[in-house]
Amino acid sequence: MDFDRIKEKLNILADAAKYDVSCSSSGSKRKNTTKGLGDSSGMGICHSYTQDGRCVSLLKILLTNHCIFDCAYCVTRKSNDIKRAAFKVQEVVDLTISFYRRNYIEGLFLSSGIFKSPDHTMERLIQVAKKLRNEENFNGYIHLKSIPGASDELMREAGLYADRLSVNIEIPTKSGLKLLAPDKNHEDFMKPMEKVKNEIIQYKSESKLIKSTPKYAPAGQSTQMIVGATGESDRDIMYSSAFFYKKYNMKRVYYSGYVPISNDPRLPALGSQVPMMRENRLYQTDWLMRFYGFDIREILTNDFQHLEMDIDPKLSWALRNRHLFPVDVNKADKQMLLRIPGVGLKSVSKILQARKFRKLGWDHLIKIGISMNRAKFFLTCDSREKELRDMDSERLKQLILKTSFSKYKKEFSDQLSLF
Structure with missing residues (x-):
C-alpha cells in the first residue's frame, strides 16, 4: 500500500x-x-x-x-x-x-x-x-x-x-x-x-x-x-x-x-x-416542531416570514400571542406548559409530577430549574406582577433582553473571578 x-x-x-x-x-x-x-x-x-x-x-x-x-x-x-x-x-x-x-x-x-x-x-x-x-x-x-x-x-x-x-x-x-x-x-x-x-x-x-x-x-x-x-x-x-x-x-x-x-x-x-445565529434559530424552530407540539404555521406565516435574531422562536411566538398568557402552572395542561418561554421538556415533566402532591409556588419553580428571567412574565402560580398587564410586547421584549444580558454578564464576571 x-x-x-x-x-x-x-x-x-x-x-x-x-x-x-x-x-x-x-x-x-x-x-x-x-x-x-x-x-x-x-x-x-x-x-x-x-x-x-x-x-x-x-x-x-x-x-x-x-x-x-x-x-x-x-x-x-x-x-x-x-x-x-x-x-x-x-x-x-x-x-x-x-x-x-x-x-x-x-x-x-x-x-x-x-x-x-x-x-x-x-x-x-x-x-x-x-x-x-x-x-x-x-x-x-x-x-x-x-x-x-x-x-x-x-x-x-x-x-x-x-x-x-x-x-x-x-x-x-x-x-x-x-x-x-x-x-x-x-x-x-x-x-x-x-x-x-x-x-x-x-x-x-x-x-x-x-x-x-x-x-x-x-x-x-x-x-x-x-x-x-x-x-x-x-x-x-x-x-x-x-x-x-x-x-x-x-x-x-x-x-x-x-x-x-x-x-x-x-x-x-x-x-x-x-450568520451562525440564523442556523441556530432554524434548529430551535425545528425543535419546537418535533418536541414541543408547535405547528410550523403558528411560528412562521405570510406576515412573519423571518425568525427574529435577537430572541428565540418560542419567546417570539409568545410575544405575538400575549392573549394566551399568563398560564397558571397549577392548572394548565402539558401542551400549554410547553409553550411558556423558559420552560423546557424536563421542567414540564417535573411540574406535572410535583403538582400532584401540592400547589406550586415561585420557590418551587426556581428549584425545578425554570429560566425565570423569561418565564416569570408568562406564568402565574401565587401572584403576578401587576405592572406587566399593561406592558406592550415590544417593551416586554426589551425588558427580557435587558434582564437576560444582566444575568449572563454576572455569570461571566463570576467565572472570571475564579481566575
Missing part, C-alpha cells in the same frame, strides 16, 4: 466532506452479538454527545470528489479547479478498520461525488458497507449518503448494511434547485426518500411476525438543506422541513449555512456568509 498516496487522498476527501453536517447517529441499536468489531448501540457519532457526556466520532470522508454535475453552490462541482482524488473500495474498508482498532473512530460516514452515474456511485458505497459487515464483521455505526437518482434495488440493499441513509435535498425549493443545479431533477431526491421510508415500514411490520427479519436502516433517514444560497425565507425553509418530516418520516433535517465558494452571479457575493 502506498501510504503517502493514501494520506494525500485522506486529506483531500476528508476536507471535502466537511460541508455535510448531517452525521448524527441517534436511533441506531445495532449490537455486537457475533464477537465482531464495534457496537453502535446507544452511541452518537461525529461531534455528537451521548447521555453520559461522551463525545464520539467517525471517519467522515467522500469516496471521491469527482462529480459529473456542476452545482453552483458545491465545492466539488465539475467546473471547480480543485485537486481531485478517489478512494478504492478496499482502501476505505482498510482505513475504517485501522482507525477503529486505534480507537480514533467509532463508525463511518461515507458520502461521494457522483461519477459515471448515480447507480455506479451508489454501488461503490454499498460495496464498502457490505465488505465491512460481511468480511470484517464490523458492527459499528455506518451512515451512507443516498445518491439522488439511484435505483430502488440499490436503495433497498443500502439499508440492509447501513444504520442511517440520507439524501441531501440541498436547496429548499424547486425553483432554487433549478437555478443553481439545472442538471439535477427534484424528483431524483424524492424517489430515494420514498423508497427508504417504505422499506423501513415494511421491515418493521415483517419483524413483528418473523424475529429473524434483518434491520433496515435502524437509525432512519435524514436530509440537509443549504441555507442562504438562494433567497428562500425562513418560512420557506421550515415549511419544506415540515413537509419532509410528515411525508418521509425523517429523523432529522439539518441546516447548513451557505459558505461562499465562487463569484458565480447566481450566488450571494463572497463575504456574505450566512
Whole structure:
C-alpha cells in the first residue's frame, strides 16, 4: 500500500466532506452479538454527545470528489479547479478498520461525488458497507449518503448494511434547485426518500411476525438543506422541513449555512456568509416542531416570514400571542406548559409530577430549574406582577433582553473571578 498516496487522498476527501453536517447517529441499536468489531448501540457519532457526556466520532470522508454535475453552490462541482482524488473500495474498508482498532473512530460516514452515474456511485458505497459487515464483521455505526437518482434495488440493499441513509435535498425549493443545479431533477431526491421510508415500514411490520427479519436502516433517514444560497425565507425553509418530516418520516433535517465558494452571479457575493445565529434559530424552530407540539404555521406565516435574531422562536411566538398568557402552572395542561418561554421538556415533566402532591409556588419553580428571567412574565402560580398587564410586547421584549444580558454578564464576571 502506498501510504503517502493514501494520506494525500485522506486529506483531500476528508476536507471535502466537511460541508455535510448531517452525521448524527441517534436511533441506531445495532449490537455486537457475533464477537465482531464495534457496537453502535446507544452511541452518537461525529461531534455528537451521548447521555453520559461522551463525545464520539467517525471517519467522515467522500469516496471521491469527482462529480459529473456542476452545482453552483458545491465545492466539488465539475467546473471547480480543485485537486481531485478517489478512494478504492478496499482502501476505505482498510482505513475504517485501522482507525477503529486505534480507537480514533467509532463508525463511518461515507458520502461521494457522483461519477459515471448515480447507480455506479451508489454501488461503490454499498460495496464498502457490505465488505465491512460481511468480511470484517464490523458492527459499528455506518451512515451512507443516498445518491439522488439511484435505483430502488440499490436503495433497498443500502439499508440492509447501513444504520442511517440520507439524501441531501440541498436547496429548499424547486425553483432554487433549478437555478443553481439545472442538471439535477427534484424528483431524483424524492424517489430515494420514498423508497427508504417504505422499506423501513415494511421491515418493521415483517419483524413483528418473523424475529429473524434483518434491520433496515435502524437509525432512519435524514436530509440537509443549504441555507442562504438562494433567497428562500425562513418560512420557506421550515415549511419544506415540515413537509419532509410528515411525508418521509425523517429523523432529522439539518441546516447548513451557505459558505461562499465562487463569484458565480447566481450566488450571494463572497463575504456574505450566512450568520451562525440564523442556523441556530432554524434548529430551535425545528425543535419546537418535533418536541414541543408547535405547528410550523403558528411560528412562521405570510406576515412573519423571518425568525427574529435577537430572541428565540418560542419567546417570539409568545410575544405575538400575549392573549394566551399568563398560564397558571397549577392548572394548565402539558401542551400549554410547553409553550411558556423558559420552560423546557424536563421542567414540564417535573411540574406535572410535583403538582400532584401540592400547589406550586415561585420557590418551587426556581428549584425545578425554570429560566425565570423569561418565564416569570408568562406564568402565574401565587401572584403576578401587576405592572406587566399593561406592558406592550415590544417593551416586554426589551425588558427580557435587558434582564437576560444582566444575568449572563454576572455569570461571566463570576467565572472570571475564579481566575
